[in-house]
Amino acid sequence: MSGIAATTGPATTPGATVMAVAVLGVAAAAVVLLGWATFLPKNPVQWVGVVLGWMLVAAVMPRPVRTGDAVPLDPGAFPHTHELVSSLAAEIGVQPPAGLLVSTAFGARVMDAGWRRRPVLTVGLPLWTCLAEDERIALIGHELGHLRGGRVRTAVVAHAHGLIERTATLLTPLPRDAVSDFEDPRLNVVRSNAVMNGVGRGLLAATSLPAVLLLLTFERITSRERQMHAYAADLSAAQVAGTTAVARLLISVANLPGLHTVASAAVRRREDPFDALSRSRRDDAHTAGEVARARTRARTEGRRWDAAHPRDDLRLSVLEAHATQPGVDLLAAHRSLACRADTELANLRTTLHRALRDELLETWM
Template sequence: MRTAGEEIVSSCPQCGVEIRTDRRFTTWCAACDWNVDPQGPSEKKHGLDGVRRRVAQRYGERLFDELRGGETSTGGRTLSGLLAFAIALAVHGLTFALAAVGLLGLVRGWGGLGMVFGLFLLALAWSLRPRLNRLSDDNRVLLRDDAPELYALVDEVAAALGTRGVDAVVVDARANAGVTHLGLRGRLLTLGLPLWEVLSPQQRIALLGHELGHFTNGDTRHGMVVGTACRSLGTWHYYLLPVPNPNTIQVVTNLACVPFRLLVMAVAALLDLLTAQASQRGEYLADAAAARIGSTEGAVGLMDRLLVTDSIVITLRRESNARRMRGGSRVSAHDSDGLWEALAAYMDSIPASEHERQRRVGVLRGHSVDASHPPTHLRRRLLLDGMPLPASVTTDAEAAERIAGELEAVGKTLARKVVRDGYEGR
């Protein structure tokens, strides 16, 4: 074995060809796939998350074949979508019924035990109520006056997609991004600074095209009625979890809750199944929007970054630990300086061989960003199989610099938080 800087030169023990690998990453053979996935498949996901991942892979593969054949319709209102909507209304109807019975018990049981029962049901219904997304006090919110250049870019991307922009932008420390509804009619864009900072300007535009593209293809799972029903079911599931280290009475309570917990999980799984195909299709169509807006090259580059987001998490944890140790008991603003630049430099240094290895691992494992996305390698292949598209929205160096200036203050705040508290991941 020979070394040269970060490069290791060796022979494959399986087929004998020469291997050149960066010493920071797994040594593997591109000719025969020796050691391409040394850790093997990640641990099996059980319960609802496991169901979601299996459904995501199955529908993702099916829709890949359909869309590769030229099928691009969003499908409109389907029977499964209508059933999901009906189930969501039933979930909210149960919450309303609990509130009504609680109010009745409060009125009729005034001065007696009926009041306690009524108050309990009212409190339960309140915790299960449909909750609209709102901005919390700890969000790093950028409004239009705070970041006019960023909003101008978002508006330009939205106009190119035939939709409208967003009403607020939240910047956080996750290696991710997303859009959702804000209140009844508003729109919220969340930008994870660790992801934003490691993208090129055109990849950032592709990211905005992907996220805003969700508003143009009507993903039911993220709609107001179904989305809030899923959150209510999550609250039900939390309430019905078994009490750890139970006493005798709690053992009985745990056993009594089992059928109700299974019912809640079954309803949640059914909602996932009914909305999965529309959600998967929505992701593929959002990728197509990313390619139209930011170019096929920019969208594929974004996919490559998503394949190595684990490196973002590992790097930020390593940097935050090192900087916290360097700062001792008190972490100063100086200790967090250059955190995002160090992250971007490391991500830029990842060799092409590691990207290729991650793509092959993705094929083996069915890798996806999370349980709601199709396999990343299929998303990437679908973009590359189509006709290469130029960018319909571009930005110049001066505009990119102004956007960086608008994000500078929130970036410093998040960097200090990451170094002080450690990085939790995405």
């Protein structure tokens, strides 16, 4: 996902928590009942039902969240980067994430990784490269702001959401144009399965309807607080970087498609995409006209109601209504750490160059 995001799971409204506990309770009861049925005497048809039940359990059961190809940052090799994150976390009032990683994504995110769902922070090196110093502080501050709140409740809701989503996905019909044709070489006749595929889609649509409705209801309950959580994360970022820096970050992130094009063009010219992104970095503040145009674009972008983050024009308005600026000495300390962290992370450009180049070429092709 491009930009700044949080994937720690849906928000933790009381309604969502109650619904999540109910879903997990029903799932646990179903597994217990299936286990009990497994040891009862059965005929062959009943055995088929039990086997299918366990296959369904295996398909929808919770699983660890992977961090993909992101590179873990060892505290010994990247001491200033870890110090920056720890310092900002202390200022915001949260525990530092359990892990710190760097990827080739044009974004950053906090996610609960592994079976224990420990929070880890992943920063995309392309995004980091094209941001100004204060924007980098705001970026880390925003992601750390997502760590505020009840972790146990967040984990419960995340597990329930994953279970509902996997169930709905498992039962969702194939696209309407997914029609298979099989040729019988003995008769040299092409037999179309369009009718049977249509029947199958209808049966799956009816079967999946309860799970899909449950998923939509669950996400509807959580969507508002997820957006409120994004506002709170912006204010946390302003606490350590200043309101102006967070506003600049929002506008820079909104321009990520353009920066992606800049990096892709550099790769096609056989140039270093990180160098091209560095040259695209703006150290001057956006003008009032640029901010106004950013607001207009945000109002017309048609963001979905269940988006993890609200529109940028609304976020800018909230930031302006709660303008804040950290102390001069504190901000100077953060900038010093961000500068040293950038020196450390710049050493990874050679390591990630090939992976980023391949991703950009694949996207372009």
